[in-house]
Amino acid sequence: MGKHLQREIQNLMRRLIILSSRVEESIEMAVKSLEKRDEEMAKTVIEMDEEIDQTEIDIEEECLKILALHQPVAIDLRYIIAALKINNDLERIGDLAVDIAEYALILIDNPRPIKYFNFNFMFENVQNMLQNSLDSLVHLDSDKALEVLKADDKVDKIDKQICKAVLLEIKRDHENAEFLIQNIHISRRLERVADLATNIAEDLIYLTKGEIVRHGKSTDQNK
Numbered sequence: 001m002g003k004h005l006q007r008e009i010q011n012l013m014r015r016l017i018i019l020s021s022r023v024e025e026s027i028e029m030a031v032k033s034l035e036k037r038d039e040e041m042a043k044t045v046i047e048m049d050e051e052i053d054q055t056e057i058d059i060e061e062e063c064l065k066i067l068a069l070h071q072p073v074a075i076d077l078r079y080i081i082a083a084l085k086i087n088n089d090l091e092r093i094g095d096l097a098v099d100i101a102e103y104a105l106i107l108i109d110n111p112r113p114i115k116y117f118n119f120n121f122m123f124e125n126v127q128n129m130l131q132n133s134l135d136s137l138v139h140l141d142s143d144k145a146l147e148v149l150k151a152d153d154k155v156d157k158i159d160k161q162i163c164k165a166v167l168l169e170i171k172r173d174h175e176n177a178e179f180l181i182q183n184i185h186i187s188r189r190l191e192r193v194a195d196l197a198t199n200i201a202e203d204l205i206y207l208t209k210g211e212i213v214r215h216g217k218s219t220d221q222n223k
Contacts, residue, residue: 045101056091148201
């Protein structure tokens with residue numbers, strides 16, 4: 001039973017990695033659709049979400065099946081718990097990609113000229129966090145996971161800067177406030193992706209070290 005359990009856990013991790021690649025592609029396409037004013041790309045992101053949702057359900061069912069059949073303990077149990085949480089976080093990132101694509105469509109459809117905000121710098125930081133969190137999952141690398149925790153504050157600062165700039169523009173161009181406010185929604189969604197990347201990194205630390213980390217800090221009373 002031990003070898004069979006290990007094979008099932010390995011298969012589970014492979015499926016998680018495939019899902020993570022799909023989610024990463026989705027969020028990248030969502031931001032590019034905004035940058036390029038590409039309506040078809042934004043719609044593709046929205047269509048991709050059904051596949052991501054179904055994969056998340058399949059992985060969750062697989063985790064529950066392993067728990068029921070094998071009743072894992074110690075590190076095997078940590079694998080399943082971490083997989084369940086990471087699976088949920090990946091699906092939520094997919095939902096955020098859909099949100100960004102929908103806000104992009106609103107901006108693309110706007111017939112009036114407005115100031116467009118550049119999200120490239122923010123996305124580069126968010127993308128690095130997401131890639132590092134997923135790399136830490138692939139390689140079970142807790143050091144890389146710790147890098148993700150340290151990067152979250154920078155994204156929070158960028159989000160605040162963008163929101164402040166948008167609000168100033170709304171005061172100057174209040175007639176376009178309805179469209180300009182979409183930029184704040186996009187910034188907040190990217191900041192939330194960074195938070196979820198941080199969650200994945202925290203779960204990876206739990207998986208590899210058995211150490212519970214919340215909000216970038218260990219809950220281990222002995223530390």
